[in-house]
Amino acid sequence: MNQSIKIPVLILGGGAGGFAAALALARESVRCVIVEPTPWLGGQLTSQAVPPDENPWIEGVDGVVSATRSFRRFRALVREYYKNNRRLTKQALRDPHLNPGGGWVSRLCFEPRVGQQVLMEMIEHWIGSGLITLLMGCEPIAAEVDGDMVRSVKLREIESGEAFEIEAGLVLEATETGDLYELADIEHSIGAEHRDVFGELHGREDRTDPMDQQAITWCFAMEHRPGENHVIDQPANYVFWRSYVPKLDPPWVGSWFSWSINCHDHKQSRDLSLIPWPDEPAGGAWELWRYRRIVDRSIYVDQQNAPPDVSLFNCVQMDYFQKPLLGVDREQRNKALEEARQQALCFFYWMQTEAPCHDGVGVGYPGLKLRGEELGSKDGFAMAPYIREPRRLTARTMLTEAHVGHAQRFAQGVPLIEGMEMVSGEPFVDSIGIGHYPIDLHPSTAMRNSLYIPASPFRIPLGALLPVRVRNVIAAGKALGVSHIANGCTRLHPVEWNIGESAGVLAAMCVQEKLEPAAVYESPERVRALQQRLTESGVPLRWPWEDA
Numbered sequence: 001m002n003q004s005i006k007i008p009v010l011i012l013g014g015g016a017g018g019f020a021a022a023l024a025l026a027r028e029s030v031r032c033v034i035v036e037p038t039p040w041l042g043g044q045l046t047s048q049a050v051p052p053d054e055n056p057w058i059e060g061v062d063g064v065v066s067a068t069r070s071f072r073r074f075r076a077l078v079r080e081y082y083k084n085n086r087r088l089t090k091q092a093l094r095d096p097h098l099n100p101g102g103g104w105v106s107r108l109c110f111e112p113r114v115g116q117q118v119l120m121e122m123i124e125h126w127i128g129s130g131l132i133t134l135l136m137g138c139e140p141i142a143a144e145v146d147g148d149m150v151r152s153v154k155l156r157e158i159e160s161g162e163a164f165e166i167e168a169g170l171v172l173e174a175t176e177t178g179d180l181y182e183l184a185d186i187e188h189s190i191g192a193e194h195r196d197v198f199g200e201l202h203g204r205e206d207r208t209d210p211m212d213q214q215a216i217t218w219c220f221a222m223e224h225r226p227g228e229n230h231v232i233d234q235p236a237n238y239v240f241w242r243s244y245v246p247k248l249d250p251p252w253v254g255s256w257f258s259w260s261i262n263c264h265d266h267k268q269s270r271d272l273s274l275i276p277w278p279d280e281p282a283g284g285a286w287e288l289w290r291y292r293r294i295v296d297r298s299i300y301v302d303q304q305n306a307p308p309d310v311s312l313f314n315c316v317q318m319d320y321f322q323k324p325l326l327g328v329d330r331e332q333r334n335k336a337l338e339e340a341r342q343q344a345l346c347f348f349y350w351m352q353t354e355a356p357c358h359d360g361v362g363v364g365y366p367g368l369k370l371r372g373e374e375l376g377s378k379d380g381f382a383m384a385p386y387i388r389e390p391r392r393l394t395a396r397t398m399l400t401e402a403h404v405g406h407a408q409r410f411a412q413g414v415p416l417i418e419g420m421e422m423v424s425g426e427p428f429v430d431s432i433g434i435g436h437y438p439i440d441l442h443p444s445t446a447m448r449n450s451l452y453i454p455a456s457p458f459r460i461p462l463g464a465l466l467p468v469r470v471r472n473v474i475a476a477g478k479a480l481g482v483s484h485i486a487n488g489c490t491r492l493h494p495v496e497w498n499i500g501e502s503a504g505v506l507a508a509m510c511v512q513e514k515l516e517p518a519a520v521y522e523s524p525e526r527v528r529a530l531q532q533r534l535t536e537s538g539v540p541l542r543w544p545w546e547d548a
Helices: 016-027 069-085 090-094 112-129 179-183 238-242 330-353 406-411 493-513 517-521 524-537
Strands: 004-012 032-036 132-136 138-146 149-157 163-173 220-224 260-262 269-271 293-295 310-313 368-370 431-435 439-441 451-453 458-461 473-475
Touching (some): 004 016, 004 149, 004 493, 016 069, 016 112, 016 132, 016 493, 032 138, 032 163, 069 090, 069 112, 112 132, 138 179, 149 179, 163 493, 220 330, 310 330, 330 368, 431 493, 431 524, 473 493, 493 524
Parallel strands (some): 004 032, 032 132, 163 473
Antiparallel strands (some): 149 163, 220 368, 260 269, 293 310, 439 451
16 A cells, blocks of 8 residues: 545544544544554454443433433444344343443443444444545554644554555544654653642642553453363463562552452552352452453353353453553563563463462462453454553643542532532533543552542533644544543543544534634634534533533
């Protein structure tokens, strides 16, 4: 592929945000190209194998719905897929809120391969019409910039190494690590800010540290075959990991490979052990097998031929924070990714051989077996690592803890929402969506322990999607204008989808009306016109208890 391609809108990254952006553009009959390095669209939802973390309002509670209409449709189609294509029990078929995996982290734990199939079905019409072009297995490697405009992006086919160029009127940044910002020299930040940078209650007290980055995790799936032995060869570095005691601040409870983990306040610990199928936890107690289970064997009619119970693992013992991923060269980045994968494999081996068993007597579960069928892989690992924190855009509006942190806003005098023990987030007048999730920061490469604090139901401002200088780039995923702290509640699946969908609607408006994104942002009348488009598309812009 040596030719140069010209397109109205180029979307870098086919994760939840990039996909939602393309869907929104296609609805508006605006052509786009999605560039995605993995074989699957969906990112967190599929190739990274992370069941969606979410708030109670995703399914709708007391008339409050916090997800866009298209994200709710995706969820409905996943459930329909199981009901139409799997032999489920009558109870499962009748359940409007079917959770195919029964995992307790989410109301919808499902096989990533099903999520991928549903996403493709959602856009197959638009691909056939030529409105959406997919360039899978490709990555951006350079950008041509003319003043404050990104004129083109150079891409490389990962398998062949062949390079080609795409010219675009608008470029939407939806990669997992905010790659365009570095390639095009667009103002951005990495790591953690000093608390005075944005006046954040939980910012760093000593200094801003670009190398203070959240842990990444390489997820895997497994089944359990009692009475069988599937113990793998001892992985490299296992001796290190089995006895590793991280020097985190606040301190960790003991050895990293253990069922004992810190509570969110770090003042005490709790045991979260493993009770693999076919055993059941007493009284439905929380444990790791059912934490992110993606296949619940019990919902199938024909138990003799039913698929095995399959558990997806993404837990703190797999968090890799030994080396940063951003602000380093490619060799260091690749080393960090490989070490993250090895750490996860070591934890799996520990569970097979040395983990205390739930019967209180034995050690190790040799019947655990890596399983890749549901993940589209041969080795049981996700296609790509889960990266929580990307490069973050220096945007016209920076979303910070002052806008989304419950404690900080309550201290500022924001009143409690009637009937709730929380306050509202900043009521941005240029809202292009809403979200809610606790501020959840995992252990960092600066050896800071996790941070998990209440967040306010928040609005997403249009200004957080737009660079302070570059005129034709829009953030369409996790890499929006957000602080290190606030990223802890904006990186989740439904919020990323919302950001991408709203970015797509904005891009369509700009193409159709021959506007630059900043021209919309700077005009209250155009902002209202954009919000009208979003409302008609099914994107909620405020919470029901908030004033318009």
